[in-house]
Amino acid sequence: MTTLITKTVSKACVPIIILFSVSLLFAGHDLPGGGFIGGVMFASAISLLYVAFGLKYIDSIYSYQWDKWFGAGLLLASLTGFGAMLFGYNFLRSLYMLVSLPLLGDVKLLSTTLFDIGVYLVVIGSLLYVFKGTGEDE
Amino acid sequence: MNNTLLSVCIALLFAIGTFMILRRDMIKVVIGITVLSHATNLLIVSTGAFLGGRAPIITSDDAGSPSGIIFTDDLASGILAPVIPEGTEMVFVDPLVQALTLTAIVISLAITAFLLILCYRIYQEHGTTDVSEIRRLKG
């Protein structure tokens, strides 16, 4: 698979896919998108890199421990739920506020976004951990 | 979509899935499980009211419009199922079944990933993917 064409195309595509996945993540909750979809998209981009360049080459540049992403995401998502308890509400109670920022205009800040980021990290971590774990086997 | 067509489609998927999980090759069994879970997802979606409505994506334009009665909780008049009562206009399709299906899809993704890796490890240990050849434990 490691032909020049694949390498060149994936170099061009991966940043775009990652941007798209982040935009999907933040579009979530009210519009189509969200943590799971974005996470799958991100994981597919990284696995494209793994396929195009080979695991060893990528690891020689920087070796990610994807299971840490999984743990961090799970921790973030569940702590978001506990955050509502601190304010005297039930677990996972969400709230939002409208904030006007200088360049972006009115932005809706949702506490569920934190939960979605957690899901995003969990999906990325688990998929890529599985992918790398099977790929490393000779 | 036509209701009859949808039912026939779900039935066919169930038939194919059942046929595939009775095969001897492990990978075919996993494919059968996947097909079965997709058939179930279709079944779940088909249980909600879905004819003619829009996807339940509520933008700020819809804030003032009627929410589209999908299900009225009125035991006395005998309304139980998620059907549209006579004379009400349906704006959105039932969002609950879509949420259920999304959950079911995520779970079946996890199970399928686990099963595929399991098949790979079994292939490494036994050198075959034929179910009848790896049978060592006797019920």
Added chain:
Amino acid sequence: MDTMQQVPMILIALPIIFAAITVLFRSKSGLQKALNIGVFAILFVMSLSLLFHVWNNGILVYEVGEWGKYGILLVADLLGAGMVVLSSLISLMAMIYATDYMDRKALDATFFPLFNLMAAGLNGIFLTGDIFNMFVFFEVLVLSSCGLIVLTGRGDHTKMADKLEAIFKYLILNMVSIILMLVAIASLYATVGTLNMADIAVKIAYLAETGTLPWHIHVIAMMLIVVFGYKAALFPLHFWLADVHPSAPAPIHAMLSGMVIKVGVYGILRVHYLIFQESMFMLQPVLILLSLVTIAVGATSAVGQYDLKRLLAYSSVSQIGYVLLGVGMGTAYALTAAMVYLVNHAIAKSMLFLATGETLYHAGTKDIRKMGGFVQSAPFLSVIFLIGAMSIAGLPPTGGFFAKLVLFDAGLGAEYYIPIGIALVFAIFTLFYLFRTWLSIFWGEVKEHDKEDTYKSRNPTIAIKISLALLACVVIFLGVYPEPLIVLSSTIAEQLLDPQPYIAAVLERSVR
């Protein structure tokens, strides 16, 4: 009061958070051991306080996220809270045991996160008030237990190839049963338009009252019997258990046989006695018949086994038949008996499995014929094993005696003479194979004299002794002083047969 309200959620969320923390801090197993034992002790204390709260103040309903009417509800009634106490007790003991039993490699890798997720799944199943969430927690439980079966412990003589094959069987069959459950849930939703179990119960009761109950409600009830029967290893669906459970390391084996198969019984008690009371008249004879066959098949298969773990696994099949016999008879006294039997079997069987793991480590083999005379080299294990065997076989002064006594008394009171006769015959089978096993392992000649020094070096450590001794104390306590358990069980049975308080608590809370 306000903090008690949050306890059902914390019981589910705390293990999930600690699953995440233990993933982040892997490879520090010394820290992990202390941390996890602490967490499970906290969970046990919280579940006990939840049970006392529910006993004093009535059913506790918790709305996750406060979404209003169609939100996710957690309902802690006496049955759910009681099962949570049972599962927390067994998982605390299994955790203490596992810190010394499991291999260092397993502890560093995935044991702690998966065990935490398993506890979260169990607590979630027992506390949820929503039938779809029950499905989600089933999946959490199954996937985490699959990951746990692969791990190895020191008394675990199963080859990796066999473990993988067992998991493949377990997962494929589980997937089929889960798909059946989803089909049943979808049909239920199409019929009554809700997923909340109390709401479904109200609507089905309304349909039955007006005489418009559709016939496919009975089909859904049967499909769910298949699903829960698979989980509980009811007769035609029991064959996976003897492959899967013995492949697991001892603490996981104790959890699987102690709690995870009880999940099926809980499902039947919760779903069928709450929702499908209209179809129970045709399901009860089926349940009684199948549970009798389960008792017979399990007991006769156990007699012919020489592999210690497989023998006890078949014994689990047989014992779950007794529990389901009580569930099938369906009178208040019989349900009481089923609950008493369930609790006693869960505690005694998990203790027996924990002791078995250590015995296998001591012996260095899993073949009963190669063991003998361990009473000299391992006196502690022989006493623990004897207490467990006595409780399973139903001898005083252990809890198993009262379990069998109440069950047979209830059966005779409800005039089920032939089923009780059959059950009594196979109770004698149980007595026979358990004591034959105990005699051949711990009594008699030491089979291999040259190995006696190695036997001496393979004795249980302090943590293992503590967990076994505590469980043995509970078994003896249940045998000497069974009144609290029987009173609690009879209250649970009354609530099961008259679900109005449950429904009222849920509906009053959720209509806003």
